[in-house]
Amino acid sequence: MPYQIQSHCPACQAGDSVVIGNWPEHLGLYLCLSCRQLVNIPTRDGKCPGCGYEPRPDELYDYSRAIPYLGGQMPYTPDTGPVCPRCEGAALQFHNTAHYNMMMVVGNEAGAKATWGRDYVEKAIFMNSTFPVIQEHRLDPRKVFAYFHLDMPSAPLITRSVSYPIALDIRTHLLIHITMNPAAFREGAPPQ
Numbered sequence: 700m701p702y703q704i705q706s707h708c709p710a711c712q713a714g715d716s717v718v719i720g721n722w723p724e725h726l727g728l729y730l731c732l733s734c735r736q737l738v739n740i741p742t743r744d745g746k747c748p749g750c751g752y753e754p755r756p757d758e759l760y761d762y763s764r765a766i767p768y769l770g771g772q773m774p775y776t777p778d779t780g781p782v783c784p785r786c787e788g789a790a791l792q793f794h795n796t797a798h799y800n801m802m803m804v805v806g807n808e809a810g811a812k813a814t815w816g817r818d819y820v821e822k823a824i825f826m827n828s829t830f831p832v833i834q835e836h837r838l839d840p841r842k843v844f845a846y847f848h849l850d851m852p853s854a855p856l857i858t859r860s861v862s863y864p865i866a867l868d869i870r871t872h873l874l875i876h877i878t879m880n881p882a883a884f885r886e887g888a889p890p891q
């Protein structure tokens with residue numbers, strides 16, 4: 700995680716390449732009907748890179764139930780994708796084509812902290828996707844959030860969705876840390 704995602708329209712055969720999971724850099728995915736493209740909206744200016752439109756937070760696409768893990772793996776049948784922004788003739792399909800190193804996110808402390816106090820789809824999906832492993836291993840959510848340079852939300856998030864590929868990679872990443880340092884992230888353990 701992050702992952703490179705390729706969309707594909709079975710009607711017009713076109714598609715776009717976007718990234719999911721890089722919440723310090725992206726507010727989320729947006730289906731721009733002016734540009735007729737699926738795009739990442741940057742946290743930097745919040746605007747569509749093609750036309751400059753600034754989508755409202757609830758206009759971003761919650762991809763979490765539609766985008767599978769690498770090789771199409773998913774523990775349930777993925778949701779039907781959104782309508783193709785080019786031809787509007789069919790639902791987009793998503794292929795998860797590449798995995799980037801988690802350090803792209805964990806190493807971006809300044810980018811992460813610049814988002815504190817903001818609630819948006821990409822960050823909410825990441826936050827929600829930490830909870831399966833927090834619950835499974837009884838970790839302290841404050842320590843996990845501190846590790847990822849996340850702020851503790853003070854209100855319900857814009858979405859409650861968990862992304863399977865993002866949760867899977869967070870789990871792998873945290874379990875490697877716990878193997879090296881069994882007290883890391885443990886409830887009640889002194890801060891690391």
Ligand SMILES: [Zn+2]
Nearest residue numbers: 708711783786
């Ligand atoms: Zn199409």
Ligand SMILES: [Zn+2]
Nearest residue numbers: 731734747750
């Ligand atoms: Zn646009």
